[in-house]
C-alpha cells in the first residue's frame with residue numbers, strides 16, 4: 001500500500017496550479033525575446049503585458065506600477081537598498097532624513113538587508129511585537145519621526161500568519177513624511193490586498209507562494225515614488241530592472257493571479273474551516289499546547305502550535321516518516337537549530353519556541369488530510385514527551 005502524502009508546508013512554497021503548469025509548458029514555445037521588434041518578440045511582449053495587467057488587477061495597481069523581479073527577496077532588497085534620490089549615490093535622500101524603521105519579525109530578506117544597511121551607517125530601528133505578533137503601535141509612533149525615510153513592515157508573517165494593520169501604519173508614517181514598504185509575499189492570493197486603499201508606496205510579492213513558479217516576483221512602486229534601479233543593464237521594465245524577462249515565470253504568475261482573483265475568497269473561507277478543524281482536533285487530543293499568532297488577524301491557512309517538551313525537529317522527522325510535511329520555524333531558518341526569531345519576539349521562551357510546528361495549508365489540502373494528521377500527531381508528541389527528561393507534563 002502506498003503511504004499517504006500530506007503536504008502542509010505551503011508557506012514555504014506551493015505546488016504549481018495545474019492551469020499555471022499548462023500555461024508555462026505552452027510558454028516554452030514562445031521563445032522570442034519580448035524586447036525584440038520582430039513578430040516573435042512582439043507575440044511574447046503582448047502576453048507579458050497581459051500578465052502585467054492581471055497581476056496589477058490582483059492588488060488594484062496600475063500596470064505601469066508593476067516591476068517583474070526574480071522573487072520576493074529581490075523585491076525586498078531593491079526597496080531597502082535603492083529607495084533613494086536618483087541624483088545621490090548614497091542609500092538615502094538626505095543626511096537629516098535617512099532612517100529606516102522595520103519590525104523584529106520580518107523575513108530574513110528584509111532583516112538581513114536592514115542589518116547590512118545598519119552596518120553601512122544607516123540608522124535602523126526595529127519595532128517589537130506583542131504576544132500575537134502585532135507590531136507595537138506606541139513604539140512605532142515614538143520611533144517614526146521626520147528623520148525616517150522608509151518604514152518597512154510585512155503584511156503577514158510567514159511563521160505565525162499574523163496580519164498587520166498596514167493602513168494604520170501607512171497613515172502614521174505618511175503623517176511624518178516617511179514612505180512605506182510592505183512585504184506582502186505571504187498575503188497575496190490568500191487575503192485581499194489593495195494597494196490603493198492601503199496607500200502603500202512599495203509592495204513585494206512572490207510567485208511561488210501562490211501556485212506560480214519560483215524565481216518570479218513583483219515589486220509594486222506607486223506612481224511618483226522615488227526609485228533607483230538595483231540591477232543595471234538593459235532597458236527592460238522601463239529601465240527599472242535590467243535583464244531579459246522571465247517569460248515563463250511572468251506568464252505563470254499572470255495565470256496564478258487570474259485564478260486567485262476568481263477563487264481567492266472562496267478558497268480563503270475553505271482554508272479557515274480546515275484550520276479550525278485542525279486546531280480543534282489538536283486541542284482535543286493533545287494536552288498542554290500553546291497556539292501562536294493572532295487569533296483573528298491571521299492568514300486563513302496558517303496554524304502555528306508549540307508542544308512544550310517536544311523538539312520541533314523531532315516532531316517534523318516523525319511526521320515525515322508518516323508522509324506528512326510541515327515545518328519548524330521558517331524554511332529559510334531550517335538547517336540552523338536556533339529557535340525562531342519570530343516566536344522569540346512574541347515572548348515565547350526558547351524551550352517552547354523549539355517545540356513549535358507550522359502547519360500551512362493550501363488548495364490541495366482536504367478534511368482527510370487534517371484527519372490523517374490528527375491520527376498521527378498525538379502519538380508522536382506523547383512518544384517524544386516520554387523521552388524528554390525535562391518535560392513534567394505541563395509543568396516544564
Ligand SMILES: Cc1ncc(COP(=O)(O)O)c(C=O)c1O
Nearest residue numbers: 071072073107158183185186206
Ligand atoms: C514573508 C516573506 N518574504 C519574502 C520571502 C522571499 O521570497 P522569495 O523566496 O521569492 O525570494 C519569503 C519566502 O519565504 C517570505 O515568506
